[in-house]
Amino acid sequence: MRGKVQALDKPLHTTLHRVGCRPEDWFRPVIRLHRRRWLALVPLAAWARPARAHAILLDSTPAHQARVSAGRHTLAFRFNARIDRARSRLTLIRPDRSHAVLALLPGPDGVLSAEVALSPGAHTLRWQVLAIDGHITRGDVPFTVAD
Ligand SMILES: [Cu+2]
Numbered sequence: 816m817r818g819k820v821q822a823l824d825k826p827l828h829t830t831l832h833r834v835g836c837r838p839e840d841w842f843r844p845v846i847r848l849h850r851r852r853w854l855a856l857v858p859l860a861a862w863a864r865p866a867r868a869h870a871i872l873l874d875s876t877p878a879h880q881a882r883v884s885a886g887r888h889t890l891a892f893r894f895n896a897r898i899d900r901a902r903s904r905l906t907l908i909r910p911d912r913s914h915a916v917l918a919l920l921p922g923p924d925g926v927l928s929a930e931v932a933l934s935p936g937a938h939t940l941r942w943q944v945l946a947i948d949g950h951i952t953r954g955d956v957p958f959t960v961a962d
Contacts, residue, residue, distance in 0.1 A: 871896070
């Protein structure tokens with residue numbers, strides 16, 4: 816990012832040298848150039864943001880407030896960014912409030928999945944992930960296992 820900003824500064828200096836010394840000559844072009852330079856930075860900023868973003872949950876199985884049947888399930892949490900799997904975890908909070916940190920299955924970047932046997936009652940899946948930008952995000956997905 817820094818390299819690209821410096822590259823954008825170069826044409827401004829080159830143009831300043833070419834315009835000359837009379838203030839009325841170079842004052843207007845400079846303002847115009849500054850405006851153009853800021854406009855040029857807008858797409859760069861838009862492009863840079865997603866690559867640096869911390870992880871946001873895009874969707875999950877089970878979904879928020881879903882109702883699922885009892886038995887074995889593959890849980891999956893999909894995020895908008897690449898995540899550090901070794902420093903991310905899924906915790907199942909059972910109806911009796913006991914916590915179980917789930918073993919993660921291998922899978923694509925940005926997806927955390929685990930297999931678990933579910934018995935009836937209100938559950939919560941707590942996800943905590945470390946994104947490649949170094950930021951930790953977390954959240955809860957409550958769901959119900961039907962009788
Ligand atoms: Cu972040």
